[in-house]
Amino acid sequence: MSSIASGNTIAEVGGLMGDAARANMLMALMGGQALTAGELARVARITPQTASGHLAKMIEGRLLAVEKQGRHRYYRLASGEVAHAMQALMALAADGHRRHHPLGPRDAALRLARTCYDHMAGRLAVAIADALSAQDCMVLSDGAAVLTQKGRAVLDSVGLPMDGTSARRPLCRTCLDWSERRPRLAGRLGAALLARALDLGWIVRTPGNRALTLTGQGEEGFRRAFSLPVDWRAGPSP
Amino acid sequence: MSSIASGNTIAEVGGLMGDAARANMLMALMGGQALTAGELARVARITPQTASGHLAKMIEGRLLAVEKQGRHRYYRLASGEVAHAMQALMALAADGHRRHHPLGPRDAALRLARTCYDHMAGRLAVAIADALSAQDCMVLSDGAAVLTQKGRAVLDSVGLPMDGTSARRPLCRTCLDWSERRPRLAGRLGAALLARALDLGWIVRTPGNRALTLTGQGEEGFRRAFSLPVDWRAGPSP
DNA sequence: CAATTGCTTCGGCCGATGCCGAACCATCCA
DNA sequence: TGGATGGTTCGGCATCGGCCGAAGCAATTG
Numbered sequence: 447m448s449s450i451a452s453g454n455t456i457a458e459v460g461g462l463m464g465d466a467a468r469a470n471m472l473m474a475l476m477g478g479q480a481l482t483a484g485e486l487a488r489v490a491r492i493t494p495q496t497a498s499g500h501l502a503k504m505i506e507g508r509l510l511a512v513e514k515q516g517r518h519r520y521y522r523l524a525s526g527e528v529a530h531a532m533q534a535l536m537a538l539a540a541d542g543h544r545r546h547h548p549l550g551p552r553d554a555a556l557r558l559a560r561t562c563y564d565h566m567a568g569r570l571a572v573a574i575a576d577a578l579s580a581q582d583c584m585v586l587s588d589g590a591a592v593l594t595q596k597g598r599a600v601l602d603s604v605g606l607p608m609d610g611t612s613a614r615r616p617l618c619r620t621c622l623d624w625s626e627r628r629p630r631l632a633g634r635l636g637a638a639l640l641a642r643a644l645d646l647g648w649i650v651r652t653p654g655n656r657a658l659t660l661t662g663q664g665e666e667g668f669r670r671a672f673s674l675p676v677d678w679r680a681g682p683s684p
Numbered sequence: 685m686s687s688i689a690s691g692n693t694i695a696e697v698g699g700l701m702g703d704a705a706r707a708n709m710l711m712a713l714m715g716g717q718a719l720t721a722g723e724l725a726r727v728a729r730i731t732p733q734t735a736s737g738h739l740a741k742m743i744e745g746r747l748l749a750v751e752k753q754g755r756h757r758y759y760r761l762a763s764g765e766v767a768h769a770m771q772a773l774m775a776l777a778a779d780g781h782r783r784h785h786p787l788g789p790r791d792a793a794l795r796l797a798r799t800c801y802d803h804m805a806g807r808l809a810v811a812i813a814d815a816l817s818a819q820d821c822m823v824l825s826d827g828a829a830v831l832t833q834k835g836r837a838v839l840d841s842v843g844l845p846m847d848g849t850s851a852r853r854p855l856c857r858t859c860l861d862w863s864e865r866r867p868r869l870a871g872r873l874g875a876a877l878l879a880r881a882l883d884l885g886w887i888v889r890t891p892g893n894r895a896l897t898l899t900g901q902g903e904e905g906f907r908r909a910f911s912l913p914v915d916w917r918a919g920p921s922p
Numbered sequence: 923c924a925a926t927t928g929c930t931t932c933g934g935c936c937g938a939t940g941c942c943g944a945a946c947c948a949t950c951c952a
Numbered sequence: 953t954g955g956a957t958g959g960t961t962c963g964g965c966a967t968c969g970g971c972c973g974a975a976g977c978a979a980t981t982g
Contacts, residue, residue, distance in 0.1 A: 454777045455777055456711070456770070456774055457701070460700075460701030460702030460703070460773055461702030461703070462698075462702070463695070464695055464697075464699030464700070464702035465695055465699070465940080466693070466695040473694070482958080483959060492941075494959065495944095497959095498960050499940080499941090508776070516949065516950075516958095517949040517959075518958070519960095527775050528776060530772050530775070531772035531773055532694070533772075534771075534772040535697050535772075536694055538746070538766060538769055539696070539697050592829070592830045703969090705971095720928080721929060722929080730970090731971075731973090733929085733930070733971090733972070734971055736930050737969095739929095740930085755978065756929090757929070
């Protein structure tokens, strides 16, 4: 029903995100991994049949994409723009929040390194951005970033050739997630870096959630590749 | 009702934007000017009392701010973050749209120069960004921008001292509005430039809509200040 | 002091939508 | 082939929220 799946209006998109159950599902998918319908129903605390309805609506509205695999159906965000829109909404929602930071044991892992849609977040990601910036590999200015010649060389040495300046996707963007509000690498470079680090076995995903575990190789690799200070885990230094 | 006006949730924010009438009002306010309740009712095609309810909700949700002046009440977007969120939603809504571009007579003025929340948009804004970029006043990369030393000098000469690199607000961002999808100056610099240009009388606002009229002085002033090519009105050259 | 205009509050109507129980497909496994 | 499990569709219920008419303030105007 409705239109032939052509163009949404702002109100339609907003309405889709403007439901608690759907928002919860979208938040769960912000981790970047595809989840099954059942998992999404559980995270939203609704019955599977209700979840199914919501998912269908979000597919119709082009917020999600599906991939069926066996008897499972894996849902994921349809595009980076969806993630971006969610972030923008989160920024508004967080306004007066001053959320409780229980800082539990599992929280500590998330705080160190986690995924945020398609790139890394947490202390590690911030430390990398800081180090690159401090070494003139990249110029950070008001939340935007530009890579220098030297920066390209460094990234190239990690196996990340940043050749084309083509895409109009930002290299770096401040991403208002819960945890330190400091710039980190997102965008095209951020996505490439996450993929490469997973590839090298420097970090591994945790099955259930968005947390990333830093391996021994990773500890060493990151420190050497980006010349991280020894105390990078301590958080914002200045 | 609800909480004591503290923290919204994502769903609440989305829900506020997810209504046709409210979305229309927000869109009207994207021009950057404050509008009265009556004007907003008219643009949303609803009765004043219905509009009043919507406006109260958006105030409560911290999407809008009011200022009463005499017997009028002027509503405006509460912050740049609200405008940013709307842009993000527009990007999703526009997806399949491929909107009709009627290109009427009034449309031509909008296409040349208009406001977009707190900065300029249209051919003029794009031409300025292009010129600054071509003269190494600023480095554009993937939609982000960084000002060079030379750029600071140029802006300083127009009366725009860009001293503190302080704020974490992007200098430039691609802004997916209807019309050319090319980078232009937004963010802190964009806002300052708009204010300065209005101040100098280079451009003047059109009362009813978002269009900006380029004055004779402006024609001359912009060309000299940013060394615009003579044919900048022609649009994207390369 | 009326009269007018801009805006809000109140009350009731009604359509839209989220929710679940039950039944129905599809896939995997023994 | 029968039974589990994951997922969807259907039908009905209940609630929520947008809408407007009528009435009530507030400020400006004569």
